[in-house]
Amino acid sequence: MSLRLNNTAPNFTAQTTKGTIDFHEWIGDGWAMLFSHPKDFTPVCTTELGYMARIEPEFAKRNCKIIGLSVDSVDSHLKWEKDIEETQGAAVNYPMIGDTELAIAKLYEMLPADEAGTFEGRTAATNQTVRSVFVIGPDKKIKLQLTYPMTTGRNFNEILRALDSMQLTAAHKVATPVNWQDGEDVIIVPAVSDEEAKEKYPNGWKTIKPYLRVVSQPAKI
Ligand code: BEZ
Numbered sequence: 713m714s715l716r717l718n719n720t721a722p723n724f725t726a727q728t729t730k731g732t733i734d735f736h737e738w739i740g741d742g743w744a745m746l747f748s749h750p751k752d753f754t755p756v757c758t759t760e761l762g763y764m765a766r767i768e769p770e771f772a773k774r775n776c777k778i779i780g781l782s783v784d785s786v787d788s789h790l791k792w793e794k795d796i797e798e799t800q801g802a803a804v805n806y807p808m809i810g811d812t813e814l815a816i817a818k819l820y821e822m823l824p825a826d827e828a829g830t831f832e833g834r835t836a837a838t839n840q841t842v843r844s845v846f847v848i849g850p851d852k853k854i855k856l857q858l859t860y861p862m863t864t865g866r867n868f869n870e871i872l873r874a875l876d877s878m879q880l881t882a883a884h885k886v887a888t889p890v891n892w893q894d895g896e897d898v899i900i901v902p903a904v905s906d907e908e909a910k911e912k913y914p915n916g917w918k919t920i921k922p923y924l925r926v927v928s929q930p931a932k933i
Contacts, residue, residue: 714821717855721746721848722819728779728807729789736852738807743776743855743879744848745871748822748841752784752792756865760843761792761808762800763868774875778806782841783817786810817841824862845871847878884930885912900925 723736749757761780771778789808797803809816817823822841843860855878860866876894881887886898900909902923909917909925917927
């Protein structure tokens with residue numbers, strides 16, 4: 713059965729470039745992002761993993777650990793990391809999982825469907841994981857997932873933007889509008905009555921429609 717938002721992220725033990733981990737223990741009390749790439753020593757993946765190395769401090773600021781995955785071995789990852797640093801100008805300090813048995817790739821449905829849904833008889837190409845992202849909350853539930861094809865590099869700034877929204881909306885009864893960025897106005901969710909809103913937002917809000925009420929971003933908790 714496919715993984716859905718609010719499912720508990722399946723736990724696993726894995727070999728990584730930073731040693732063996734139990735995924736849930738590794739996550740600890742914070743947030744985590746698990747992301748897969750198709751193959752080491754390929755061009756788009758090199759730019760993606762290099763960019764993640766550069767912006768890892770932004771994830772750390774948000775109490776979110778990051779961990780990569782492909783079906784390549786840990787040895788391969790360790791060799792490739794040198795190329796990433798050389799070409800992208802940032803050292804990879806986050807762990808990368810070597811999922812050579814495809815155990816986690818199958819558990820998280822990171823493989824493409826090109827082989828009629830069976831894992832037997834897969835070709836080398838279809839054994840590569842697509843570009844999946846799972847953001848997992850401190851409760852170990854899946855909060856966000858996205859899947860990009862092999863030939864399209866992801867925009868990891870969008871994950872940071874979504875993390876800001878998810879962390880804010882976990883703490884306050886608000887939602888964030890299209891293209892929202894941290895610090896911008898937010899929306900009071902319809903479940904909050906005007907009476908309740910008056911208590912929460914004594915300085916007021918703007919009612920554009922009864923269902924569309926906009927207020928300054930509340931302080932982060
Ligand atoms: C790449 O990272 O460049 C790539 C990997 C697999 C298929 C296509 C592109």
